[in-house]
Amino acid sequence: MQFRGAFGSRIATSVPLMPKIRTKCFQETDYADSSLFHFPSGLPGFDRERAFVFLSRPDSQPLLFMQSVLTPELCFVLLPVFAVAPQYRLVLDEEALADLHLPPESQPIIGEDILCAVIVCARGNQEPPTVNLLAPVVVNLHDRIGIQAIQTQSGYSHRHPLAAKEELASCS
């Protein structure tokens, strides 16, 4: 656990080429430096969680696993926003752009400049899984810095049900 408590920006360059991380879903696993992201404010409810590794597995596409560096037991399951809502409109206000180290009034492109993904809540039992469209996770892919960008005036639901297959087929 060489990263515990260490959140400086030097992390990415001072660790071995393929560092390891203890994870909730994949035990101990290697990860690339390019998948380590810094969250200077943490997430609401998880203020102390300042670094996450984003993992994906061929057999669990298109899910993304946002694994805490500090807490092995903490992992969020995410989906790329366009996989869930192809028409999604992300709005980043000045504060969000600054937090992401992006220029004021810039319009970053999802998939090129930033990743935008939504947190999945698998409620289990008979309740269908939902995604939080109100508060997507947005990361700057160049600076590897991230925030949870609450879409205050969007009207998006924090419990958006995952669409039925027929709906998805017509969107793709």
Add this chain to the structure above:
Amino acid sequence: MLVMRRRAGESVLVGDDIEIQVLQVTGTRVKLGINAPASVLIVRREVQITLSENQTAAQSVSPHAIESLLNALPALAAPLAHDGECQEFDETNNLSLS
């Protein structure tokens, strides 16, 4: 719900030690100033919703939940897998554009 009309500079009191003042009204936006004891948690409603939803989502992650999620998602997985670039994280991002 109690409804009051207030102008910029006016305030309302909640209990003995909480004051909410309307500082500025610009178009559709209202800037509020709040005086309250440090022990009173003040948070935007959508942040509270997100906080609660984050905690529920974090608790919901389990091998079983992921398996049933993947079973419910074949329609999502299929068009994304066609790109054939699903190993690396950066390429996963690109997949979200398809």
